[in-house]
Every structure is written in structure tokens, then in C-alpha cells.
Amino acid sequence: MSNFSSQLRLSSSLIKRLKDRMTTIQSRRSFTTTEGSRPTIVHKRSLDILHDPWFNKGTAFSMTERDRLDLRGLLPPNVMSSQQQIERFMVDLKRLEVHARDGPSDPNALAKWRILNRLHDRNETMYYQVLIDNIEEYAPIVYTPTVGLVCQNYSGLFRRPRGMYFSAEDRGEMMSMVYNWPADQVDMIVVTDGSRILGLGDLGVQGIGIAIGKLDLYVAAAGINPQRVLPVMIDVGTNNENLLKNPLYLGLQEHRLDGEEYLSVIDEFMEAVFTRWPHVIVQFEDFQSKWALKLLQRYRNTYRMFNDDVQGTAGVAIAGLLGAVRAQGRLMIDFPKQKIVLAGAGSAGIGVANAARKTMSRMLGNNESAFESARNQFWVVDAMGLITEARNNIDPDALPFARKLKEVTHQGLTEGASLVEVVKKVKPDVLLGLSAVGGLFSEEVLEALKDSTSTRPAIFAMSNPTTNAECTPQQAFSTVGGHIVYASGSPFQDVDLGNGQIGHSNQGNNMYLFPGIGLGTLLSGARVISDGMLQAAAECLAAYMKEEELLKGVIYPSISSIRDITKEVAAAVVREAVVEGLAEGYRSMDARELQKLTQEETIEYVKKNMWDPVYPTLVYKQE
Template sequence: METQKRETLGLTGLAPVRVETLEIQKRRALRHLRCKESMLEKYVFLAQLRSTNIRLFYKIVIDELQEIAPIIYTPTVGTACLEYSNIYPFLAAPGVPDGLYLTKGDVPTLCDMIRNYRPFAAEPFSPQIAVISDGSRILGLGDLGVNGMGIPIGKLQLYVAGAGVDPRRTLPIILDLGTNNEKLREDEFYLGLREPRPSDDQFYAAVDNVMKALHTVYPDLLIQFEDWSSEHAFGLLERYQKQTLCFNDDIQGTGAVILSGVINAIRKVNKESNVSPRDHRIVFYGAGSAAIGVARQIQDYFQIEHQMPEEEARKLFWICDSKGLVTKDRGDKLAQHKVYYARDDNDKQYKELIDIVNYVKPTALIGLSSIPGAFNQQVLGRVAELNDQPIVFPLSNPATQAECTFEQAMEATNNKVIFASGTAFPAYTIAKTGEVRIPGQGNNMYVFPGLGLGAILAKPRYISNEMIYAGAKALADSLTPEEENQGWLYPSLARIRDVSAIVAAAVYAEACKEGLAQTTHDLDNEALVRYVSSQMWSPNTEAYGTKIPVHEIHSRI
């Protein structure tokens, strides 16, 4: 049998005789991976493996996700993006593209260029989802131009690992519009356009052309916007949200995953410290697109779950930027996305965070500033003086940009903190008792894969805010009793596919409820979760594994 296969494929005499299982191949690859000295070397090794053996690559990613996720995404992807032009020649096998590179000058041939992208030459390409960035705000690292391609690639790998999207139906895109990073433009190895970014009119015209071309070639394509500058992120979401199937992960995905953690934190302090949800005061340190997106999502929770009027719910938030507390009478022109939360009840202007903490007396401190150490011992200690269980979420990525570490938060608050970060931190052992505390991680991976899969299956005309909220609420409710008893805010990443199925089912159900879905169901929640799970791709099978048509689900339960 094997001899015949070799003859058919023209491989006779071109490889050793042994035929190995996928499991044996995985163990060999892991041995090589673990020998690499730096995380960047591991990133390059895995990128090469992805281009030569995609099933083996995803076998490793899915089976060893907690080890591999920090390599293929945060924090290592930040380093990979900084070095992308230097490592690019070594990331893929010859002739295997790692993504689709477009520029504003490609307008006449955009559709042809999109059709020309075929990552698997022997198979027709029909993507279900694209992640697109212009590289203008990569994590907390700023404008990296074309080097930002590592972000779409990494996000789509997490779609496969977390929600079972078929890797052969994913499309990473970088829209190269130049860069305002002069250091990159002067770098002899930089691979992108060496020109400043265009005006807003030219920018939106370029994105319009790309969006039109993408939907001309692939009408049902789900598009995820990722790591665009704050102003453009909001502008693009407003422009396209109800016109096409898309969402912005930095605004909506980050908002949803942090909302989920905040919901569980609020439940915890309500139960254990008797703090009413209506009594919270939430300070945001950072006022970019992600911060405002998170605030709006949390505000929805207070309005929906606790029946608070919009104005009352809005007053629970104090937003701080580089100039201090955002107020209407500060004397500077506020960016449009900050205006909604600008305070008009301040007695004076407050610039320093410790002064803002003393003024507001917050119950929760959320950081999206990319300023490492902003939550210093003084700030954390004061928040701990004000609260029996202070909620502290330093969410900036990568770890080098985080406002504080878990260790710092534990020590400064006398171990009272309820903590979640945007990047992984190690566990902390309380010296006096030997108790080990596990920090929460508000990783977007908990939400966007399930959100995307739910949209792929339901095919809604657009993704509504209610669908995003439904996904966040489902994530909050997905904790097992054991996880709740341990005080966790998020479920174990080891359960990510189960969690993604729960999130996807909630998104699917909400799309149907709103009449937006183009494929509908008559299943209860348990049956719908099982249906979603049945659609997930697995590297252990040739295609979708146990894929079951929705009309057959009832007979399988």
C-alpha cells in the first residue's frame, strides 16, 4: 500500500522507508522547538513548520496551546513584528506566501491580486475569514507599517486553534500605506513602502477600494479589523459595521473579553464584599480605541443587566489620557472618541494618576495606556486602602508595556487584588501561607475565535453590538464550578474549544433572534453548542472531522 502511494506521488527512493504517525512527528518537532534558545527562534521555527506541514503545525498548536500561544501570539509576536523585515526571508518555504500584501497603488489590479493569493496551490482557495491591518498601531509598539503582518497571521492561527476554523480558509492581509515611523523608513532592510502615511481622504479611499475588491471576489467573507490607529479604528467601524460582515477586535473583541472578566469580578466583590454593581467607580488609564471600546461594553452591562439609565451608567467611568483626566473644560480639543466620557463634574484638572485615584476613589483600575509601571506601588496601595477587593486590570500588551505585573499588584495590595492582565504573568505564591494564586488573563482569544465562528456559521448581514454582548456574557457564564471556587475570572485555556463553542452558539442565537442570520436554526442552546462543535476543523482528520448538518443534530443528541 505505502509503496503504491510513493510510486503514485513520484517519491520512490526520495525519502526513508519508515511511515510515521502524526503523534510521532509532533514529538520530534517539539523536541526541536524546545531546543531553541530564544522565543523569536521558536517563532521562526514554527513559521517554517506552518509553511511545510500545516497539519503537524496545528496538531502542535492545538495539543500544546498553553505552551505555543505565547510564541505565535503575545508576547513573542510583538518581537516578531519589530524584527519582521529581518526575519521575513526565513519564515516560509519558497513559493509559499505568508499573507496578502496590498498597497494603495494596486487599485486597478486589486481583484486579480486577491484571486492570485493561493496559499495551497493544489487546492482552490475560498476563505471564510480575513484579518486585515495597516500596521499603524501594533500592540503597544506603535506604527510598524508592513512589519505588522505578524498580527493578522497570528490572529488567524488562534482562530484555527481556538475555534476550529479551517486554516485553508483563512486570509491574512496587510494594507501597506507607508509608515510615519522614520526609523523604519530609513532602515535598509525594511520591506514596506518608504513614504509617510496618506491623508484621511486618501486613507479611506484606499480602504474602500480594498473592501470593495475583497467582497467582489469573496462576497461572504468575514473581515476582522486589527491594530489600526485609534481614530481610524473607530472611523472604519462606523463606516462598515452595518454595511458588511466585519468587526474590530481592538474595540469590540477587547471590550467583550474585558467585559466578561469585569462581570465575574463584579459578581465576586458583590458576593464576598457586598459591593453593589451600582456603587462601582471605574478609572481607565488610557483613552485609545481599545479603552473606549472596553468602557462602552462594560457600560452596556450596567444598562442591560442592572437596568441603569444610560446617563447614570456613563457616570461610572473616568477616562484618563496622557494629559490627565478627560474633562470638557480641560482647554484642549478632545479627539472625537473621547468626548462621550469627558467629565463635566470635576472641581479642577487632575493630571497625575495618584491624584485622580484620590479624587475618584475607584473600585476598579483598568490600564490600556502602554505605559509600563504606571500602576506603581503608591497607586496600587491607595486603591487597596479604598477597597477590600480592588479590581486591577493592567491590559497593555506585550508584557513589557503592562501597567504592572501580577507580583507587583499582589505585594502592593497585601494580596487583596482581583487581577486580570492583557498578557500572561506567572502565578504568585503568598509567602506566609504558601497559597498559590493564578492571575487572570483578559486574552482576546477567549472571544474573537468564537465570535468569528458564530458569524461564519450564521452568516448575518452584519455583526451587531448585541451579538458582541451576547458573546461576552456567554464567556462570563462559561466558568465551571471548580473555576469559580478558585476565584478565576476566565476559564482555563485548556478548554478553549469548548468555550469558543459556547461563545459561537450565543452569537449564532443572537443573530437569529435579531433576524440578521441568513442561516437559521430551531435548536435549544445545548444542541446549538453541539452543532457548533461539530463544525470545527481538526488536524487529526482530513477535512472537518465530525461535521454534521444542522438538520441532523436533533437525532444525534
């Protein structure tokens, strides 16, 4: 326990040092400052600069800066460009990962995460440049699936604090606690309570890793300034018995709060952060189904917030579903004719169902009759089978999708019918998995899908991480055939079907949407994040794909294009916020100016406000 106590003391010390360091910065300008631009003023020199990841340039400090900042002699004499630094780092990374064997599907994944995390600790500018330049390779390292492994082992991996922790023991203190964070401006917060990390369950305080990883993607994909992001963990205890018994666990070792006690903690947190930062955007991440929808409904009309598991997952799924319709050689307007069997009635599953129903309804005329008609396209199956109105104690969120007994009897089904039975009888166009049950789409289920009435049935195995995917692309293509459309939540390799044919494994990654939703909300100054803004984001992503790609079964773009995708999505969100009268402007761009922008001008406006990882010119000034 003495080591544990000293670790906690070290954590407190580092937090204090971080606070002292940041409060001495007079001008907190973006790293987009270049040598010909206005310099960044700092009130520190020598080793203090080298130990500050926000301003450290390592061997890239020019000789002039070395003299100005008292660095001469503290660095090797060869001045390297940022590109040379990155090349040197990448050589080291590739060499080290060869000897590491401790990750999930990638045997080097955790080793890569450690190496990248150490770079993040010492040089943020270089870290984000490496991430942006290699986003397709390293997004799965800083986020899903590797972040799941990181969260499972976070207490052992913890080296220095990143973000803030609010716990049940801090009740009554949160309003003052938010002022312990040294940044006067925070644009983006990602918050979790650790109760449902990916598909791994309750990981308690160790879930902070998911918020850190998500914000890395906000910086890399959306160009949110890294000095204005804040990962947050709300520790209300854990029901994970292994963590409760682990003496090295860093969180509260008590069972989770529930009911009004739980809500009071979240309420206090929300009031505190929006009091200090009234224009911040808060993204809720990996809250258990029991609370995810309730908290979204509780706050969404009052605060600038959204839940990525509910709304982001839904948006990416909608974009994929629309793409699947186009992959069949049909128009997106035919989407309301798609028969969808959904496996999973948690917050993500019901969130997707609601969004898909609204999309169908709008295409059918956006009236009450259209909304009811759209409901008939869904068959929702949970752990107890097909959900019908005959079931007792139906979750209120799933109730709108409970099938009428008359309908299911007519099709030869009953309450609680198995997934295999439902697929056999319904013959769906889409088999959509958000169950968090790995392998749920068994060979029997996939065999049943061969009788689909669709010329090109779609299989969406969307649960994360990789081990929780309802089926692999290999299983899907080998069982159903090469004509299907396949998508998953985590990355898989394409499948060689022989004869030069490729079975494309599409990743329905929330990364396609949440950075653009956050950036678009920020730049529009929207008061809240509306359904229309989320829908605009999804439709923009769907429209991003070219016809020739879709006809090959490719329904999502390459992650390597993520900054361009995010720019387009953010612009669509800004335009929708303006149309709905929600936009209040951002900085010098007020609501009236936003209204005057054309579509092309809106995209350019977004691009100009995306942060780029370029070293600033640093000038020392004594306080």
C-alpha cells in the same frame, strides 16, 4: 540592494508557484477527511506533494499512498503515525530551544517561533496539531507577546510569502488583485495597516506578522479551515523614521497617507474582497486609534466585519469585570454599582468603556435614564490627566465620558487631575489600564488603591505586550495585598503569597472571544456583527467560570480549554444572531433550521463544523 531585489523576485516567484499549485486542486476538502472518508483529489505527485504544506504528510504517507503518489524512495522507509511525528518534532524543538537565547520574557521565544514557522512552511496539518495540543505554551509564541518581537524584526525574518499585501501603489488595481489569491473560498480575513502593532507603535508592512498570528489562533481555537483564511497587510506607508531609513525594509518607504487618500485605499480594499468573497468576515487589527473607531463605524453596518482591538478587547474586559464582581461574592447584576477608573482613552480604552456602559445600562433597564446613570461610574484619565468637560478639543469618542465640572469639584478634583489623585479621591472598585504605558500603575498609584471601598479591588493591566503592562502581578499583590483580583493582557506567572496562598495572574486574552465571534458569525450567516452578538459572547465567557474558581480570584478559564470555550462562545453568537433576525444560515443549514435548534443542538452544530488537523487520504488524478 541586489540582494533585496533578488529577494523580491523570489517572493514573486513563490507567490506564483503557490497560485499554480492551489489552482490545480479540484476538491479543497477539510483535513478532517480520514482513511474511511471520501478522499481528496490532487493533481500532483512526487516532490510536488512533499513541497506542498497543505498536503504534505512527511513520513506519515502510507506505503499505498507512496505508490499512488510516486513517493516510494523519496522518503525514509519507516511509516510513522502522526503522533510519532509530533513526538519527534517536540524532542527536536526542546533540544534546539535549550541553546537559544534571543526572546522577550521567555529567552527562547524567538527561537521557538522560528522552529514552529518552519514546520508551518512544510506541513500545515502537523503544525496545527502541535499548536492545538500545546496551545497554552505556544499561543504566546505565535501571538502575543512574541509576535511583537517577530513584527519588529519581520523584514529580516521574512523567508516566504504568507498572505496578501495591498499598498498605496495598488490603487485602482485591487479589484483584480484579489483574484491573485488562489482560494475560491475565504471565510476569514485579518487585516492591519501596521500603524499600532500591540503597544509597539508604527511597524509598517512588518505588521503582517500580527495578522498571521491571529489567524493561527482562528484555526487552532475556532477550527476555521486553514485553507480558507487570509492574512492581509495594507501598506499606506510608515511614519517610523528608522524603517524609512532602513534599506532592508520590505514596505513602502514613504510617509503614511492620511485623510481622504487613506480612506480611499481602505474603501477600495473592502469593496474588492467583498466582491470576490461576499460572505467573508474581515477582522480589523491594530489600526491606530485615530482610525480604528472611524473605520468600524464606517463599515460595520454594511459589511461582515469587526475590530478586535475595540470590540474584542471590550468583550474580554467585560467578561473579566463581571467575573470580578462575582469574585467579590456578589451577583453579576451588581455590576452597575462598580466605580471604574480607566487609564487610557485610545480606541481600546473607549471601546471597553462604551461596552461596559451598555452592559450596565441593560442591567438597569436599558433606557435613556439607565444609560446616563451608567456614565457616572467612569473616570477616564489619559496622558493629560482626568478628562472633564472643561478640556479643549476633546476627542469626540471620549466626550461621552468627560466628567462634569460640578461632579469633579465636589470630589476635590480638577480637569487634568493625575491618576494618583483620581484613585485617591474616587476609591474605585476597578483600576483598568489600556494606556500602552508600561509601569503606569506606579507604587504610589497602587498604594492609593488600598483605600478602595471594595472588599476586593480589581486591577486590570491590559496593555500589550508584556513590557507595556501598567503593572506586573508581583507589584500589584505586594503593594495592595493578596485580596485583590489581577488581570493583564499578556501572560504572567502566578505570585506565591506565602502560607500556601497564590496570587492568581489572569490573562484577559482576546483569544477567549475573537475566534468564537468569527466562527459564530460564519456559522450563523449573519449579515453584520451586532452589539448584541458581541455582548452574548462576553456574557457566555463570564458565565463559563465556576463559583469556586472565582472566589479564588480566577476570573478567566485556562487557555488549554480554548476549543471548548470557543465552541460555547460561537454557539452563543449563533443563537443571538437568530434572535435578532440576522442569521441567514450556513451551507445546508438555513435560517429556518437554525431557529429550530435547541441550545445543546446549537453547540453540537458548532462542534461538527470545527476543522480538525487530521491527514486526508490523497488520490492523484491527472488533469
